Amino acid sequence: MTSPVHVTSEIGTLKTVLLKRPGKEVENLTPDIMGRLLFDDIPYLPEIQREHDFFAKTLQDNGVETIYLETLAAEALDAGNVKEEFLEKMLDESGLVSSTLHAALKEYLLSMETQDMVDKIMAGVRTNEIDYKSNALVDLSSSEDYPFFMDPMPNLYFTRDPAASMGDGLTINRMTFAARRRESLFMEYIMEFHPRFANKGVNVWRSRNHLDRMEGGDELILNDHVLAIGISQRTSARSIEELAQVLFAKHSGFDKILAIKIPNNRAMMHLDTVFTMIDYDKFTIHPGIQDNGGNVDTFILEPGKDNHINISHRTDLQNVLREVLKVPELILIPVGNGDAVVAPREQWNDGSNTLAIAPNTVVTYNRNYVSNEVLRSYGIKVIEVISAELSRGRGGPRCMSMPIVREDLKK
Ligand SMILES: NC(=O)NCCC[C@H](N)C(=O)O
Structure with a gap:
């Protein structure tokens, strides 16, 4: 074969x-984070x-x-019926501060069509996108001005x-x-x-x-x-x-x-x-x-x-x-x-x-x-x-x- x-x-x-067509992830750069995200300017x-x-x-x-990474990724998740499993892994690797935030993001992202979910994970999730309140100390004490729950890629x-x-x-x-x-x-x-x-x-x-x-x-x-x-x-x-x-x-x-x-x-x-x-x-x-x-x-x-x-x-x-x-x-x-x-x-x-x-x-x-x-x-x-x-x-x-x-x- x-x-x-x-x-x-x-x-x-x-x-x-x-290939991967640049998407919203390159617009989710700011001067504060672009160096850490390995960019020298904002396209x-x-x-x-x-x-x-x-x-x-x-x-x-x-x-x-x-052929495009973003399309193949969504097709793969549907073909393998592994959308949720993939999302769990992605959330685990995204440095979230608490399990309640993990659960909230999981609910938000899983509700999307697979392609939309993939595009959103790539673009990053802003803190103002979901109505998230938590009384856990890690959440209460985490930086209020950092604009992302999940960083863009x-x-x-x-x-x-x-x-x-x-x-x-x-x-x-x-x-x-x-x-x-x-x-x-x-x-x-x-x-x-x-x-x-x-x-x-x-x-x-x-x-x-x-x-x-x-x-x-x-x-x-x-x-x-x-x-x-x-x-x-x-x-x-x-x-x-x-x-x-x-x-x-x-x-x-x-x-x-x-x-x-x-x-x-x-x-x-x-x-x-x-x-x-x-x-x-x-x-x-x-x-x-x-x-x-x-x-x-x-x-x-x-x-x-x-x-x-x-x-x-x-x-x-x-x-x-x-x-x-x-x-x-x-x-x-x-x-x-x-x-x-x-x-x-x-x-x-x-x-x-x-x-x-x-x-x-x-x-x-x-x-x-x-x-x-x-x-x-x-x-x-x-x-x-x-x-x-x-x-x-x-x-x-x-x-x-x-x-x-x-x-x-x-x-
Ligand atoms: N093969 C390459 O040289 N890729 C370029 C990667 C650029 C990207 N901003 C990086 O720093 O990883």
């Missing part, structure tokens, strides 16, 4: 992708939706099927991160920050109950029930047996080693992982904010991850004897990539042409976060015009999308897309 999830490269022709909803629709249409015009349109396709399976991720931790619960239910995926042989290589963190922006599928995973602000070295154990033991097809260490900071939160694959032998790179000699700490994990993992340390990333991909030359294309001002500016707005929809064909933000011209100078087909509001969330085309099916590369 062919798995409904099938991704064996970063660049094979994209057939199906998971203008009609415009961010227009830009996102343009992104989706661009993919569709290029033959890609676009404005980062959901970055579908790349809460889960990541990998061969005929995926990782469903334990996210680093509380602001994003509930997001991966949607994917857990989609994989378990949506008729498109349930009982169809999709391997969950790593579930969200882990202490160690991993996010999809760090997970790159270089080919059908080599992965690159960032050791970053969002993905720990320990979780990479745990994943390696599973992938190597379960005959996943993957037998080599390059763990690439990148700086731990907001601008470079995931590997794909500084490094993406464009073609068999071409990558974008932000020079900020290289030292003066162009080196990057890279650890190669491979299966050893008796389930041990052999780890070798290299710093010559370019040579390592050339060797594992078996190409005669390998080109690292610097974002912003490596200029001291343009590179950090365009990287901040996701100039290196390209989404390959076929070998040598990428979707990028139009605002990164220097990087886009550099890519074109290498003969790469660059398809630009509008990006004034989308970029405020600090993610680009790769972050906003979770490939579900890609064509295998020709050998």
Whole structure:
């Protein structure tokens, strides 16, 4: 049986992708909470939706099927008859101060149609939406001016991160920050109950029930047996080693992982904010991850004897990539042409976060015009999308897309 999830490269022709249209959750940001919710500004909803629709249409015009997280989530809950069970879990993970508030929110949300309930959970629940009175001390003493019972999830349109396709399976991720931790619960239910995926042989290589963190922006599928995973602000070295154990033991097809260490900071939160694959032998790179000699700490994990993992340390990333991909030359294309001002500016707005929809064909933000011209100078087909509001969330085309099916590369 062919798995409904099938991704064996970063660049094979994209057939199906998971998106999330930004909704009211991005309007439920305020200056007080946006930093904690991992935003640097507040998007203008009609415009961010227009830009996102343009992104989706661009993919569709290029033959890609676009499916939506919010729709699949509601369909999964109905198909599995698990609306209440899901809601219980979501409430448990939402940091509610009391069981009476839990009960009140449960009643409020369960009374909605499933799609409305899903959209509402994503958007967040304001304190003025339900008539809630309680004499419990925790309620009486909780902050009166905090406007939400349930926080919004404005980062959901970055579908790349809460889960990541990998061969005929995926990782469903334990996210680093509380602001994003509930997001991966949607994917857990989609994989378990949506008729498109349930009982169809999709391997969950790593579930969200882990202490160690991993996010999809760090997970790159270089080919059908080599992965690159960032050791970053969002993905720990320990979780990479745990994943390696599973992938190597379960005959996943993957037998080599390059763990690439990148700086731990907001601008470079995931590997794909500084490094993406464009073609068999071409990558974008932000020079900020290289030292003066162009080196990057890279650890190669491979299966050893008796389930041990052999780890070798290299710093010559370019040579390592050339060797594992078996190409005669390998080109690292610097974002912003490596200029001291343009590179950090365009990287901040996701100039290196390209989404390959076929070998040598990428979707990028139009605002990164220097990087886009550099890519074109290498003969790469660059398809630009509008990006004034989308970029405020600090993610680009790769972050906003979770490939579900890609064509295998020709050998
Ligand atoms: N893969 C990515 O780099 N995703 C972008 C995530 C941006 C989001 N505001 C976050 O901080 O998690």
